[in-house]
Amino acid sequence: MGELRDRFWQLDLAELTRAEWEALCDGCGRCCLHKVEDADTGRIYDTNVACKLLDTATGLCSDYRHRKARVPDCLRLTAGNVNDLPWLPQTCAYRRRARGEALPDWHYLLSGDRDAVRKAGVSVHNRVISETDAGPLEHHMVDWEEEP
Secondary structure (H helix, E strand, C coil): CCCCCCCHHHCCHHHCCHHHHHHHCCCCCHHHEEEEECCCCCCEEEEEEECCCEECCCCEECCHHHHHHHCCCCCCCCCCCHHHCCCCCCCCHHHHHHCCCCCCCCCHHHHCCCCHHHHCCCCCCCCCEEHHHHCCHHHHEECHHHCC
16 A cells, blocks of 8 residues: 555644545545435435445445456545535545544544444445445435434
């Protein structure tokens, strides 16, 4: 994965190496969920419907390396676009660091526990359904922001 600098997560996002950028992800899986936009108001609603590549049991992408080839509209987060994505959860490490905020205590880089994101109730792990099984998105709207 590459060399990670000590406390790299405190650096500005633009300063991170590719390996550090990838390591910053807390693995919650919420960016891999479908959203519903109200055509009249533009409001974006969360759903519990996951991309077909998301392993619903683990909350991790099953083919991360080839995701763009298999899901062309999969969005790659960058330091340049993270501030323009209002649907990213408030807990997202990229969003928090872009705003100059610290990582939450449960983030694995601080806690040392990769499962801490699930224990904190932030992960989609075993809480979502695959788009291949879901049916209409309107039947799966949730309010993730009410989560811890």
